[in-house]
Amino acid sequence: MIKVIEINNLTKNYGKSRGIVDVSFDVMEGEIYGFIGPNGAGKSTTIRTLLSLIYPTSGSAKIFGLDCVKDAATIKKDIGYLPSEVFYYDGMKVKDLLNYSASFYNKDCSKRIKELTDIMELDVNKKIDDLSFGNKKKVGIVQGLLHEPKLIILDEPTSGLDPLMQQKFFQLLKEENEKGATILFSSHILSEVQRLCSKLAIIKEGKIIKIETMSSINDNNYKKFKVEAADEIGEDYFGIKGVTDLVIKGNEASFLYKGDINAVMQKVAGLKIVNISVIEPDLEEIFLHYYEKEA
Amino acid sequence: MNIFKREMRANLKSLIVWSLSMVMLIGAGMGKFSSTSGASAEMTELISSLPNSLKAMFGFGNFDLSKAIGFYAILYLYIIVMGAIHAAMLGAGIISKEERDKTTEFLIVKPIKRHTIITNKMLAAFVNVIILNVITFSVSYKMVSMFTLDASLFGQIGMMMFGLFMIQLIFLTIGAAFAAINRNSKKAPVLATSTILIAYFLNMAVQLSGNLSFLKYFTPFQYFTADSILNEGTISIGYVVLSIIIMVGMLTVTYSRYEKRDLMV
Amino acid sequence: MNMYIHELKAGKRSTIIWTVTLLAILILYMSFYTMIKNDADAFVKIMEGVSPVIRQALGIAINQITSPLGYYSFVFSFILFLGALQGMNTGVNIISKEVRDKTADFLLTKPKTRVSIITAKLLAGLTCILITGVIYIIMSAIAMSLFTGETYNMTALILISTTLLITELIFYTLGFLTAVIFPKIKSVISVSLPVVFAFYFAGLMASITGDELYRDLSIFKYFNPMYIILNSSYETKYLMLSVAIIIVGFALSYVIYSKKDVHAV
Numbered sequence: 001m002i003k004v005i006e007i008n009n010l011t012k013n014y015g016k017s018r019g020i021v022d023v024s025f026d027v028m029e030g031e032i033y034g035f036i037g038p039n040g041a042g043k044s045t046t047i048r049t050l051l052s053l054i055y056p057t058s059g060s061a062k063i064f065g066l067d068c069v070k071d072a073a074t075i076k077k078d079i080g081y082l083p084s085e086v087f088y089y090d091g092m093k094v095k096d097l098l099n100y101s102a103s104f105y106n107k108d109c110s111k112r113i114k115e116l117t118d119i120m121e122l123d124v125n126k127k128i129d130d131l132s133f134g135n136k137k138k139v140g141i142v143q144g145l146l147h148e149p150k151l152i153i154l155d156e157p158t159s160g161l162d163p164l165m166q167q168k169f170f171q172l173l174k175e176e177n178e179k180g181a182t183i184l185f186s187s188h189i190l191s192e193v194q195r196l197c198s199k200l201a202i203i204k205e206g207k208i209i210k211i212e213t214m215s216s217i218n219d220n221n222y223k224k225f226k227v228e229a230a231d232e233i234g235e236d237y238f239g240i241k242g243v244t245d246l247v248i249k250g251n252e253a254s255f256l257y258k259g260d261i262n263a264v265m266q267k268v269a270g271l272k273i274v275n276i277s278v279i280e281p282d283l284e285e286i287f288l289h290y291y292e293k294e295a
Numbered sequence: 296m297n298i299f300k301r302e303m304r305a306n307l308k309s310l311i312v313w314s315l316s317m318v319m320l321i322g323a324g325m326g327k328f329s330s331t332s333g334a335s336a337e338m339t340e341l342i343s344s345l346p347n348s349l350k351a352m353f354g355f356g357n358f359d360l361s362k363a364i365g366f367y368a369i370l371y372l373y374i375i376v377m378g379a380i381h382a383a384m385l386g387a388g389i390i391s392k393e394e395r396d397k398t399t400e401f402l403i404v405k406p407i408k409r410h411t412i413i414t415n416k417m418l419a420a421f422v423n424v425i426i427l428n429v430i431t432f433s434v435s436y437k438m439v440s441m442f443t444l445d446a447s448l449f450g451q452i453g454m455m456m457f458g459l460f461m462i463q464l465i466f467l468t469i470g471a472a473f474a475a476i477n478r479n480s481k482k483a484p485v486l487a488t489s490t491i492l493i494a495y496f497l498n499m500a501v502q503l504s505g506n507l508s509f510l511k512y513f514t515p516f517q518y519f520t521a522d523s524i525l526n527e528g529t530i531s532i533g534y535v536v537l538s539i540i541i542m543v544g545m546l547t548v549t550y551s552r553y554e555k556r557d558l559m560v
Numbered sequence: 561m562n563m564y565i566h567e568l569k570a571g572k573r574s575t576i577i578w579t580v581t582l583l584a585i586l587i588l589y590m591s592f593y594t595m596i597k598n599d600a601d602a603f604v605k606i607m608e609g610v611s612p613v614i615r616q617a618l619g620i621a622i623n624q625i626t627s628p629l630g631y632y633s634f635v636f637s638f639i640l641f642l643g644a645l646q647g648m649n650t651g652v653n654i655i656s657k658e659v660r661d662k663t664a665d666f667l668l669t670k671p672k673t674r675v676s677i678i679t680a681k682l683l684a685g686l687t688c689i690l691i692t693g694v695i696y697i698i699m700s701a702i703a704m705s706l707f708t709g710e711t712y713n714m715t716a717l718i719l720i721s722t723t724l725l726i727t728e729l730i731f732y733t734l735g736f737l738t739a740v741i742f743p744k745i746k747s748v749i750s751v752s753l754p755v756v757f758a759f760y761f762a763g764l765m766a767s768i769t770g771d772e773l774y775r776d777l778s779i780f781k782y783f784n785p786m787y788i789i790l791n792s793s794y795e796t797k798y799l800m801l802s803v804a805i806i807i808v809g810f811a812l813s814y815v816i817y818s819k820k821d822v823h824a825v
Contacts, residue, residue, distance in 0.1 A: 316754070316758070320761060323761075323765060324765065327765060327768060327769045327771070341607070341610055341614060341618060342618075345603060346599040346600070346602075346603055348592070348595070348596045348599050349596070349599060349600060349603065349622065349625070349626075352596070352625055352631075352634050353621070353625070369768070373761055373764065376757070377757065380753055380754065380757065384747075384749075384750050388747070388750070392746075395746060395747075396746075481747070484747045484749050484750055485749050488749045488750075488753055492642070492645075496585055496588075496638065499589075499638065500588060500589065500592075503589065503592045503596065504592045504595060504596075505595070505599075506595075
């Protein structure tokens, strides 16, 4: 597989205050890569370094195999970027801004602009100054995707979008991904990363503390079982390896399980089940788990 | 009161910079004065009989450059122009900055009336102006009295400083009014400074041409001139009244427009 | 090219306003010429009674300042102030607006090198100033014939008027560099007006005292109209100094702009 983003020991100091320390991770072609951490952890610093808005103190980063600082302009031909706070030029109409944006790429983007503005339900004849925050956000989205970039970098992109629009936006990202685009998605909202991403890096206080595939995160973690049986469940019926936090109240049992799923299912099958739920723990819990461990 | 304090603190740095600039302007100017540089008495007398337009062009107007106060009088125009710039930007900035810095929402949801906000801000601006005036007064008096000390000096400089004070208040309220009227927070400082430039160029036009003298009411720089203070020894009450009318008018506009208009967030 | 055109469009309105303002001041002040000339002639006649030495000295001064080019030079000093302000404003604005309007992220994530971005901006601002400068030079010649009706040295006039362009370029460079060094400028005019005013004041000090240091500091006095009228050329030292400031200013801007971090706002 081809490495689209390759970050090696990237460090950025802002004087004495926060920055990033020794950040390394790779994003492979075709991945939707989650980049997650609380506010001020260094997500934006990393992304702004990738885009050469700021320059690294030490270490390096490559995109499409080219150096982020030296080949910045070449790299950006194939990058679409959507920052958390959108920008607008004074007195410009939506279409003026989009055309201006398109004029930086040596290709005809008019068809794609039309498609995207339709999907996002954006009125291109309005002045950007007059748009609501959410609508400005949409301009940002269209602006970032109109040149069909190979790499899409998103810095906390969903704030200000209503759930319906967010749905459309995610759909759009998935389509782009299916067409071959690689996506780096930074967020502090775990559920959206969980919905979208296949791999993720967790950053805290400027350091990467965990890199995992989404499936291994899910696999390696506890599942929550809730079982309701027709008859009373014996105190040590679920006393097998991998079960923790067991609570039994008459006909009901709840516990966390980690291990071979067949083993626990056999035990479950031995009961006359009235109701059962198996819940994947959400990223929130995993996240807290990692954070507590590192703290 | 908390808004007042906040504004005082927010403007402290700029007040220090402006005060230092004022001290430097007066210091650099008066530092170059030497009593020998003046023209002969006959020349001075002849110059004072020049037509006004020519006096304006020679730049030394009606002043006796062999005296420190005459030399200071030339600086006076620059002092009031600088005072006007300070006041206009202060007035425009103090009202419009909430919208510029997107802090309007923060302030406006607090349990206070809009006119309380204006009162606090204008009060803070007023105190800033007073401080700058006190500093200018002290430095001016100190510098001029270093060369000559006579009884009339305090009164002469005092009157000029009163003129500076009036001009600052006029442009302070003009700046505030522009900020209160304009929804676009970027426009207020531009409009306020444009007013100063127009007033300045009008001032020169009035001096150059005899038949445009009716325009002098439109430029505050004509209200309190060093020429009238030093040579006539008085300040015209009419201009003081006119100044106060302008200030009250501008304040009324500021309060009523800020009260009523939509604030940009 | 797209950035250049975008910047030109953005600068169109202000270039028109500045050009019109400069021409308005030129025409207004030049229209006083005949009247001032008459004032002066009348005054020279009534000077009969005074001692010949003084009469001669003042007479020469009056003749000099009321000759067509002499009067134009006087008017030009005001034009120069406004021009400097335009230059400084243009330079500060073209760089600082990206940060103020939060468009820096937009521009800097496009596939362009920083050098090509700053070059497009530099050239666009340069074009605006060049347009103002060239229109002004042509209009100054027309205004001269229109309002003075006397013969004058055309070469000297063109040379004097061209110093507007040179001065604008120097201040444009300074504004450009200032904005590159201090990216978070909230209000353009509140930076440019005090700076231009400070240089203007240094110019006043230079002409009052004849101090060489003040002249080197005050960009406004690099080109002395009286020298140009007499020699039909510029003083080499100050022409070189101007070119040096412009080159060094832009070189520094390029280096700093290419290396600086652009932070989220």
